[in-house]
Amino acid sequence: MDEKDLRILKTIASERINSPERIHEHTGIPKSTVHYRIEQLREKGVILNDLYEMDLSKVGLSIVLISEVYAEYEEDYHESVGERIGEIEGVNQVYFTMGDTDFIVIAHVTDRRMVEDLVESYESIDEIRRTSSKFVITTVKNESHPINDFEHETLVEAILEE
Template structure:
């Protein structure tokens, strides 16, 4: 894996495209090179399908950290703190929640050193009182498209208007 592969993967992820023509437009990498590298990424299992789903472990992003974040309550804090958490490198998902925990944050990183840096970045946010983080040992299910978790009939019954 090199810089071109990373640029191609970032374009696939950010733009939601797997077309060599479109990737070439965004990266400036020749179309033939993009096509060859997409094939190689698929063969190595990094790209799992034509939708752009990626095997994070094959990218070295095999440490998943789930953190509970407790913040100081103030008007609009959920927006302010949520945006600050979202801007931290490695953070993929930020959820403002009800209950004892203010935010659930999911990050994917490459090393324990990155975990330490991630936690330091959380704690550098003035409004954050404390955090509690966990490492994922085994991913039991990773469905990127929640619609796949429902049967067609259940979706029709709950979504389609009569």
């Protein structure tokens, strides 16, 4: 994997495109090179399917970090603090939750240094009081399309027959 591969993967993810011609337009990498690189990334298992889903561990983002973030309560803090957490480089998902924890934050990182940088970034937000982070050891299930977790009949009953 090199800089061109990363530019192609970043374009696929950020622009949500998968055509070599459109990737070429965004990156300036020749279309034939884009096509060849995509095929190589498929063979290496980085690109998993025709939806261009990626195996993040093969890109180098092998550590999944789940952080509980505790913030000081203020009116509408969930919006302002949540947005600031979401703007931190490396943060993939931010959830405002009920209960003792204010936010659950998911990040995919390369190493412990990135973990430390993320935690420092969280704690640099004035309203954040403390964090508790955990590393994922084994991913048991990671369904990118949650609709697949339901039988068709269940969805019909729950959504269409209300």
